[in-house]
Amino acid sequence: MHFDAIGRVPGDPILGLMGAYASDPNPNKFDLGVGVYKDAQGLTPIPRSVKLAEQRLVDRQDTKIYIGGHGDAAFGKVINELVLGSDSKLIATQTPGGTGALRLSADFIAHCLPGRGVWLSDPTWPIHETIFAAAGVKVSHYPYVGNDNRLDVEAMLATLNQVPEGDVVLLHACCHNPTGFDLGHADWQRVLDVVRSRKLLPLIDFAYQGFGDGLEQDAWAVRLFAAELPEVLITSSCSKNFGLYRDRTGALIVCTQDAEKLLDVRSQLAHIARNLWSTPPDHGAAVVATILGDAELKRLWIDEVEAMRQRIAQLRAGLVEALQPHGLAERFAHIGVQRGMFSYTGLSPAQVQALREQHSVYMVSSGRANVAGIDATRLDLLASAIASVCKG
Numbered sequence: 456m457h458f459d460a461i462g463r464v465p466g467d468p469i470l471g472l473m474g475a476y477a478s479d480p481n482p483n484k485f486d487l488g489v490g491v492y493k494d495a496q497g498l499t500p501i502p503r504s505v506k507l508a509e510q511r512l513v514d515r516q517d518t519k520i521y522i523g524g525h526g527d528a529a530f531g532k533v534i535n536e537l538v539l540g541s542d543s544k545l546i547a548t549q550t551p552g553g554t555g556a557l558r559l560s561a562d563f564i565a566h567c568l569p570g571r572g573v574w575l576s577d578p579t580w581p582i583h584e585t586i587f588a589a590a591g592v593k594v595s596h597y598p599y600v601g602n603d604n605r606l607d608v609e610a611m612l613a614t615l616n617q618v619p620e621g622d623v624v625l626l627h628a629c630c631h632n633p634t635g636f637d638l639g640h641a642d643w644q645r646v647l648d649v650v651r652s653r654k655l656l657p658l659i660d661f662a663y664q665g666f667g668d669g670l671e672q673d674a675w676a677v678r679l680f681a682a683e684l685p686e687v688l689i690t691s692s693c694s695k696n697f698g699l700y701r702d703r704t705g706a707l708i709v710c711t712q713d714a715e716k717l718l719d720v721r722s723q724l725a726h727i728a729r730n731l732w733s734t735p736p737d738h739g740a741a742v743v744a745t746i747l748g749d750a751e752l753k754r755l756w757i758d759e760v761e762a763m764r765q766r767i768a769q770l771r772a773g774l775v776e777a778l779q780p781h782g783l784a785e786r787f788a789h790i791g792v793q794r795g796m797f798s799y800t801g802l803s804p805a806q807v808q809a810l811r812e813q814h815s816v817y818m819v820s821s822g823r824a825n826v827a828g829i830d831a832t833r834l835d836l837l838a839s840a841i842a843s844v845c846k847g
């Protein structure tokens with residue numbers, strides 16, 4: 456038969472972890488695996504601003520005709536302003552999620568910049584690895600976090616200094632996935648200097664705007680690069696900060712030397728997108744355009760993002776505090792320094808396994824924990840579980 460030679464590929468390990476968590480009868484279990492925001496009730500709710508915008512769309516939207524290859528222009532404008540600031544006049548290309556923006560970037564590099572490789576942080580979000588490989592772009596790595604579970608900026612810069620001229624360097628704008636370690640302003644300046652002197656093309660992945668230090672603060676590095684360099688690629692995701700995960704809402708912003716070149720590049724993007732998904736899905740982007748285009752809804756959304764950010768920050772501080780009586784506050788102090796939902800805890804695969812088997816605490820075997828999945832009322836229990844596998 457035609458399909459006889461087709462084997463099976465392993466499923467996503469994080470989805471397997473979700474299944475194991477769901478079937479665990481322990482009422483005191485913790486789901487720190489899958490990378491979605493959770494509130495105090497352990498739910499991933501639809502923000503109120505999104506619900507209100509959806510209601511408006513139900514009432515007012517009068518057609519479902521295709522939107523163009525670049526998506527909704529109103530969305531392209533407001534998302535660009537959210538990312539680059541209100542004085543930026545660029546229009547983003549709408550994509551199915553941040554993943555779509557990354558895939559579009561990867562195909563753009565493969566088709567329009569042939570021979571250029573891409574450099575990813577070690578470690579990075581696993582889909583970065585596969586998406587560029589799938590597009591036929593050579594993938595290499597620069598060090599980011601050392602074996603001591605500390606950000607290693609010197610090693611990162613030393614490698615970037617050796618990267619062939621013209622290659623693409625992928626940087627996480629904030630809330631680095633999976634480690635939670637972000638570059639400081641001075642570090643970003645140094646990375647910018649290397650990118651400029653080596654004539655590299657930066658591709659900045661911005662999937663967690665608002666989850667680090669705030670909506671504006673998190674955009675600092677992206678805006679620095681866009682201001683200082685003539686050419687930058689930026690991918691943005693609305694999955695986390697708008698809670699629009701399944702509505703597949705994202706954008707690719709391209710900074711070019713001049714307006715004429717922007718037209719050339721955008722024509723290529725529309726052409727590539729036509730062969731990937733034809734035109735992007737509308738709903739999520741229409742929701743975002745409605746929220747950001749309305750002062751009241753925008754105000755409400757800003758408050759909702761800030762509440763999510765503060766919950767994560769409080770959980771980080773709370774966990775370190777809860778580890779104090781166990782003499783582990785210093786060892787895990789980095790959890791309070793990291794940003795965003797994820798924490799490279801520094802726990803070994805064996806400790807992660809013991810946490811799962813003995814305490815029903817589920818996290819990725821690399822030691823990555825989703826801090827947003829912590830139940831704030833059971834911090835002491837989690838700290839005791841961590842202490843027991845650290846001492847055991």
Ligand code: PMP
Nearest residue numbers: 552553554580632662692694705
């Ligand atoms: N980049 C990073 C670093 C991510 O963690 C994610 C989401 N897990 C994305 C991009 C893309 O997310 P989405 O496609 O849901 O917008």
